[in-house]
Amino acid sequence: MSLTREQVEKIATLARVELAADVTTEVTENMSRIIDFFDTLNDVDTDGVAPMAHPLDMTQRLRADEVSEHNERDKFQQSSAQTEGGLYLVPKVIE
Amino acid sequence: MSWEIVIGLEVHAQLATRSKIFSGSSTTYGAEPNTQASLVDLGFPGVLPVLNEEAVRMAVLFGLAVNATIDQRSIFARKNYFYPDLPKGYQISQFESPIVAGGEITIDVGEDQKQTKTIHLTRAHLEEDAGKSMHEEFDKHTGIDLNRAGIPLLEIVSEPDMRSAREAVAYLKKIHALVQYLGICDGNMQEGSFRCDANVSIRPSGQKELGTRTELKNLNSFRFIERAINVEVERHIDVIESGNAIIQQTRLYDPDKNQTRAMRSKEEANDYRYFPDPDLLPVVIEDALIEQLRQQLPELPDARRTRYENELGLSSYDAEVLTNSKSHSDYFEALCATIGDQTKLCANWVIGELSAALNKDGLDPQQSNVSPDALAGLLARIVDNTVSGSMAKDVFVAMWQGEGSADDVIDAKGLRQISDPEAIATLIKQVMGNHPDQLGQYRDGKDKLFGFFVGKVMQAAGGKANPAQVNQLLKTLLNENS
Numbered sequence: 255m256s257l258t259r260e261q262v263e264k265i266a267t268l269a270r271v272e273l274a275a276d277v278t279t280e281v282t283e284n285m286s287r288i289i290d291f292f293d294t295l296n297d298v299d300t301d302g303v304a305p306m307a308h309p310l311d312m313t314q315r316l317r318a319d320e321v322s323e324h325n326e327r328d329k330f331q332q333s334s335a336q337t338e339g340g341l342y343l344v345p346k347v348i349e
Numbered sequence: 350m351s352w353e354i355v356i357g358l359e360v361h362a363q364l365a366t367r368s369k370i371f372s373g374s375s376t377t378y379g380a381e382p383n384t385q386a387s388l389v390d391l392g393f394p395g396v397l398p399v400l401n402e403e404a405v406r407m408a409v410l411f412g413l414a415v416n417a418t419i420d421q422r423s424i425f426a427r428k429n430y431f432y433p434d435l436p437k438g439y440q441i442s443q444f445e446s447p448i449v450a451g452g453e454i455t456i457d458v459g460e461d462q463k464q465t466k467t468i469h470l471t472r473a474h475l476e477e478d479a480g481k482s483m484h485e486e487f488d489k490h491t492g493i494d495l496n497r498a499g500i501p502l503l504e505i506v507s508e509p510d511m512r513s514a515r516e517a518v519a520y521l522k523k524i525h526a527l528v529q530y531l532g533i534c535d536g537n538m539q540e541g542s543f544r545c546d547a548n549v550s551i552r553p554s555g556q557k558e559l560g561t562r563t564e565l566k567n568l569n570s571f572r573f574i575e576r577a578i579n580v581e582v583e584r585h586i587d588v589i590e591s592g593n594a595i596i597q598q599t600r601l602y603d604p605d606k607n608q609t610r611a612m613r614s615k616e617e618a619n620d621y622r623y624f625p626d627p628d629l630l631p632v633v634i635e636d637a638l639i640e641q642l643r644q645q646l647p648e649l650p651d652a653r654r655t656r657y658e659n660e661l662g663l664s665s666y667d668a669e670v671l672t673n674s675k676s677h678s679d680y681f682e683a684l685c686a687t688i689g690d691q692t693k694l695c696a697n698w699v700i701g702e703l704s705a706a707l708n709k710d711g712l713d714p715q716q717s718n719v720s721p722d723a724l725a726g727l728l729a730r731i732v733d734n735t736v737s738g739s740m741a742k743d744v745f746v747a748m749w750q751g752e753g754s755a756d757d758v759i760d761a762k763g764l765r766q767i768s769d770p771e772a773i774a775t776l777i778k779q780v781m782g783n784h785p786d787q788l789g790q791y792r793d794g795k796d797k798l799f800g801f802f803v804g805k806v807m808q809a810a811g812g813k814a815n816p817a818q819v820n821q822l823l824k825t826l827l828n829e830n831s
Contacts (some may be wrong), residue, residue, distance in 0.1 A: 315630075327381075340383050
């Protein structure tokens, strides 16, 4: 198996995903199979092939530097749990 | 043991675009919270970032100005971490293929600042700024303002080439001046448009490999940066010399206590799992655009400084002080253009009285109470001997306080200098007549009394007599008939 249980648990922590203890083994197996599948690429000679950054063979269109958005704070804040004085409130973050 | 200090800097310069890097929200500073935060900035699902052309142009301009390589196929990546001021859960940044690679900056070093040293840049890449967190306002909550989220940043990363806090500040000042000359950043450190993190480590002199570094965050003035680095270096030396090891971590500088404290352990936070952002295609920068931008490069600080020395005949010191700030330098040029052929006088006034007045009121030259035209009006009165240099300083203070033009103030205060030789001669003769004893002693060879007569004449003139003329006429008249 290419992934260890500890690696999967670390990835879950970093992604803020809670994994129940009884599914961790299954998830580790499944993720390992995905990683192993990509190992197929190791059989291909990729010397001189640039890493692909995007599946589409296109380039980024750029936007003119113009302000096109206006203030819709009241509307947007309707989907927020708590706001005050225009600020979004979140549980206290202590540095 | 003697230690070598090793410093590398990361500068975050907010680019002076009208709209954000990936959305059409305004970037104006100081707006009501969250009134400049669109769905893209808020990280709503289903939105797509679209790259701002001007941010790309500004990054390329910077790269050209520091002789860097422009990556003509640049890639954006997601830097993943969780913090409430980053609603998407990732910051769009660049990892592989940053837009600007390499480059260099020359700084003055040594006691007399006569030697130069090249500081190499690692890279400069585009990314989006995060929002702001307010921790103090609420008891149980943190308030989040996302107006800043998505403002374009150019992160400029140096190699660990600096060997003292002083070199670090010299480098920063160079970058600070450069981005303002290029017009790509307003350089306002108080408002956070120009921010700096410093990576600091020490190693025994002569050792090749680097020591463990700590990162000092968000140093928002040149003075604090120098002090923060020095105090952190002392801490490194203390820790190592007492037999302990430096832990790699991020630290905050507390200017009140003049000490640094650990912010968070970097090990976990450092696992950013960068990967190319599928929402953004590779950015291709054509040769034609690079050439067009190269043509647009303005005169840069180093070139301007050389011109001030070689063509205007200013001292190296004056040239450096003036060109350190584009706005001071622009003011100086406007002043010279108005008055003509008085570069040294103009330089002295911009570096002296004007800068002092601006500093006192916390103003930028563009906000000066006395415009270049108005100051030229005053300098013209020095040149034509209407006022002396020291009287002009009083006139300047009055002008600064809004009492009108130089001529208005000179007339209102009756400061017009007496430069009519006959009027001055009359005054001198009066003084001589009133002090026959001193006159006799002077004529008997007591030369030191010359100063006494100068003082008495100036007093009689209410300080308004032209000092050079007083000296000259006094010499003639005192020695007459003797």
